[in-house]
Amino acid sequence: MGFMRRVYLDNNATTPVLPEVFEAMRPYFAEQFGNASSIHHHGQETRAAVERARESVAALLGCRASEIVFTSGGTEGDNFAISGLARAGDHIISSTIEHHAVLNSCKHLEAMGCELTYVPVDSRGLVDPDDVRRALRSNTKLITIMMANNETGVLQPVEEFGKIAAEADVYFHTDAVQAAGKVPIDVKRIGCDLLSISGHKLHAPQGVGALYVRKGTILEPMFYGGSHERSRRAGTENVPGIIGLGKATELAREALERGDLAQMSAMRDRIEQKILSEVEATGVNGEGAPRVPNTTNIHFDYIEGEALVIALDLKGLAVSTGAACSSGAIEPSHVLTAMGLPPEIARASLRFSLGKQNTAEDVDFALSLLPQTVARLRELSPVYNRTAVSP
């Protein structure tokens, strides 16, 4: 099929490592290879770099460096926070739109004897803090509700949850994987005890993440071994990954301070406006709720989002729908269904998510492909021809 222009608008799945991040990591593979636990020069050099990275992550989240535990990514952070706190008999409050890293951790704990409440969301994808308050029980141990949703980008009122948790004296964890680097995060303002982030969602490499653990919070470790990470997480550190995360969080903090995200937000808005004005029977999922600046989730009625993703990929545009299951097939989105979307609209929905590398030309390319591709799918859609075209 020869050379083809390829544009990547699926940055909520993963982001490219930024050149500055890659450069920062480069020495830590072959030159500064020391084990951060070693007492000699090589070890000390690595230790210093790891701790600088920790300070950078802490600066992005507004906490102390000693409150940061490096992990292998968002899934580990979520599992560690939830399973590390809850014991059989405890009650946990979560929501219906969490990432599977949280949902399946909760399901596992349910099977191990915990009680779970999954609070619903409204049609915009927002959790009502009053629902969280009402869900509290005497044995409630933990509230775990995400900060920004991966599919819609909708931001939850996490500060409200933080207040509720503080009043009730229960722990509050938030999965901030899709929020970090996109909106300012201050763990003090949120009032959370635990917050997980993932490196590869903010232009650091895959396989590294961090969990904020408020000082004094006791978590049962997931791994047993040496006394790494203040005995919270055994195992020799993923040094190049950690250095990458340090650089990426530094760049993210600078970008947030400079207000760079306004540009991204403008590009996202342009995608929405163009599609809604040029393609009939479309709409934004999560419209009316506060959202991160890089994400939009749009329904193209009368088509299968899955076929649209494939058709666009064959033309060089990478976007996504729902969450991929183990075979790579697409499952109907639990997030969109939880928002009350009928299954056929949920299946007709596509997510566009921008990254720092995306340009206005990328957006032009996407917008040039979409109307014609959607038209072809609809032309061949039995549902569209039956309902929309018939006079």
Place this chain on the structure above:
Amino acid sequence: MPQNKTIAVAMSGGVDSSTVAAMLRADGHDVIGLTLQLWNQRRLAGHEGMPEAVQGRCCSLDDVYDARRVAETLGIPYYVVNHEDRFERDVVQPFVEEYLSGRTPIPCSLCNNHLKFDQLLIVAQQIGADALATGHYARVEFDEQRGRWLLKRPADSSKDQTYFLFGLTQDQLSRTLFPLGEMTKPQVRDLARYHGLALAAKPDSQEICFVPGGDYKKFLDAYLAEQGESLPDTAGELVTTDGQVIGEHHGIHNFTVGQRKGLGVATGSPLYVIQIKGDQRQVVVGNQEDLYSRTLRARRVNLVAVDDLSEPMQVRVKIRHRHEGASAVLEKAANDEVLVTFDEPQRAITPGQAAVFYDGDVVVGGGWIV
């Protein structure tokens, strides 16, 4: 075959469809690999009688892995398309209902009609493919004289899969390619090796893809339990052809016409299941001779080679996949059904199976035995 088309290949992860992809690629076509995700093989794991581990053939992660590896080897784009909802509605639920009403279903034909050559063909067209190719052993060609697309038996009659394909419409046939129609299985394996496909020696799949181990009774139990239902009580009487009650049975779904074992009665001469009367919960048993019948009626008939049965037609009719086919006359009957009258009585005509009509190698059409 016209050059430089965009062709979607339905890839199951087996040798046949993988070889099809390799052949079309080598011919210079733009090939897109598609795998249908139809059934979650882990779904019933843990239910009684169901294996803990995934053992099913189709849609298992191993098969998707194999298909993906082939696509990588060939350098073609590859996608998995999820149609689990449709599969459950159009294949699994009818399969269960057929057994519970005393018939013996063929899920593969339903899957071909509703999934492979319907949903998948639509997706193929939507993403820009001119045609959909599969690894079925059959031939499709356009007959100028009749102005119709014909479905024909393959060169290798031992692999003939036309019995499962009789439901294809003219529109579906016009967009379908069966590149293996002129080949034998050993040739296909050689070709797979020639194209460097690692799965050239992978064994053929035989069983129904969503019934691990082929035990459909355990599947019914597990599926109904998962649905929060229990197997309806269809226990009843075992009667002879002249209406004499000679015993009881535990449920009509345990029986298939022609079955000899597991009747639970001891008599001098061997007894066979002759008929299952679902509404009366009766299983009729009799001698070998009672199994033979000269006529059958078929419903939901799809005609392929002709547009109408205006007058009776001499054909050969297959009443199950492994049936040789027998001479018969085909004619219209009431209620959109057709009547098949065989020259010689046929053994164990089984409601729920398909009757497929042939004129030489050409599939005239087919329907479901009433």
